[in-house]
Amino acid sequence: MFRNFKTVERIIFGRGCFNQLEDILAEQRTAARPSVVFLVDDAFMRLPLKDRLPLHDQDLLIWVNVDDEPKTKYVDLLTDQVRQAMAAKKMDLPAGVIGIGGGSSMDLSKAVALMLTNQGSAADYQGWDLIKHPAVYHAAAPTLSGTGAEVSRTTVLTGPEKKLGINSDYTVFDQVVLDPELIADAPREQRFYTGMDCYIHCIESLTGTYLNAFSQAYGEKSLALCRKVFLEAGPESDDQLMMASFFGGMSIAYSQVGICHALSYGLSFVLGIHHGIGNSIAFDYLEEFYPDGVAEFRRMLAKQHITLPRAVVADATEEQIEKMVDVALILVPLWENALGKQWAQIMTRDSIRDLYRKM
Numbered sequence: 258m259f260r261n262f263k264t265v266e267r268i269i270f271g272r273g274c275f276n277q278l279e280d281i282l283a284e285q286r287t288a289a290r291p292s293v294v295f296l297v298d299d300a301f302m303r304l305p306l307k308d309r310l311p312l313h314d315q316d317l318l319i320w321v322n323v324d325d326e327p328k329t330k331y332v333d334l335l336t337d338q339v340r341q342a343m344a345a346k347k348m349d350l351p352a353g354v355i356g357i358g359g360g361s362s363m364d365l366s367k368a369v370a371l372m373l374t375n376q377g378s379a380a381d382y383q384g385w386d387l388i389k390h391p392a393v394y395h396a397a398a399p400t401l402s403g404t405g406a407e408v409s410r411t412t413v414l415t416g417p418e419k420k421l422g423i424n425s426d427y428t429v430f431d432q433v434v435l436d437p438e439l440i441a442d443a444p445r446e447q448r449f450y451t452g453m454d455c456y457i458h459c460i461e462s463l464t465g466t467y468l469n470a471f472s473q474a475y476g477e478k479s480l481a482l483c484r485k486v487f488l489e490a491g492p493e494s495d496d497q498l499m500m501a502s503f504f505g506g507m508s509i510a511y512s513q514v515g516i517c518h519a520l521s522y523g524l525s526f527v528l529g530i531h532h533g534i535g536n537s538i539a540f541d542y543l544e545e546f547y548p549d550g551v552a553e554f555r556r557m558l559a560k561q562h563i564t565l566p567r568a569v570v571a572d573a574t575e576e577q578i579e580k581m582v583d584v585a586l587i588l589v590p591l592w593e594n595a596l597g598k599q600w601a602q603i604m605t606r607d608s609i610r611d612l613y614r615k616m
């Protein structure tokens with residue numbers, strides 16, 4: 258069976274294209290549903306982007322906090338907040354939900370758009386194709402590039418039991434606004450670690466057993482762009498990184514990520530380490546599996562003057578390490594992509610635990 262996957266319906270790209278958001282949203286506003294919900298990373302609360310949001314009187318602006326990675330509880334809270342605001346305005350649903358920020362803000366906006374039309378808690382839908390009803394219209398304008406959240410069919414959430422995405426065709430954005438000017442002022446380390454998420458998507462996709470010509474085409478181009486961005490750092494870097502992220506996301510849409518992502522999910526679930534930095538921490542210990550990728554990653558670290566955090570697992574209890582192993586092992590498709598159908602014979606609980614202990 259071949260995957261028949263959905264992609265983002267509309268894409269606008271170019272420096273300054275964020276200014277067209279007003280016109281883009283105008284097409285979605287109706288008399289019955291005039292309100293747009295903006296979920297914006299609260300890092301922008303005091304930055305000029307705040308004054309460029311095309312806000313109407315009926316709209317709802319929610320500053321989202323992404324100090325922690327998105328949790329199902331937080332999604333439920335935000336969804337309730339939107340529902341109450343809509344009820345107060347005597348509307349059933351908003352015209353759309355717009356996420357502005359990095360991967361976490363984009364994922365929150367996808368999740369809220371889904372939960373507005375699906376009953377229960379976001380935690381009920383962590384998994385593959387569990388969503389029953391289409392989401393409300395949702396769009397994103399990334400201010401950080403690398404996660405591929407702008408193109409993926411998942412929204413990665415930490416629930417009470419596990420860190421796992423809500424994977425569905427309905428999760429995919431209806432519109433993305435790719436304006437390289439929006440990523441120009443990202444903090445240096447955050448930009449690097451988020452960019453490495455993309456680099457690692459490419460390495461894991463291109464070396465995986467799921468690879469086909471489709472994911473290879475996107476993965477190779479994305480990888481070439483990552484090299485330009487992090488080893489050459491020319492004036493086009495913002496444009497290139499934005500496209501690398503998009504293409505990296507397209508590459509894993511038809512393949513899968515691998516060992517580094519599985520381990521990073523465990524670090525994130527138990528220790529609260531953010532995805533990009535967790536990937537970078539884990540990747541440095543995966544020379545055995547990705548020798549060329551890890552060597553090049555280290556050149557990128559040196560070129561960008563980044564020092565990786567060390568000994569992050571040193572103070573973890575036995576129980577915490579076992580939980581990390583559990584979380585990593587849930588992600589069967591990732592292991593299978595990396596190591597083939599017999600992956601469980603190669604990667605045992607003991608070998609995963611040993612890897613974590615090094616970090």
Ligand SMILES: [Fe+2]
Pocket residue numbers: 404454455458518532
């Ligand atoms: Fe990732």
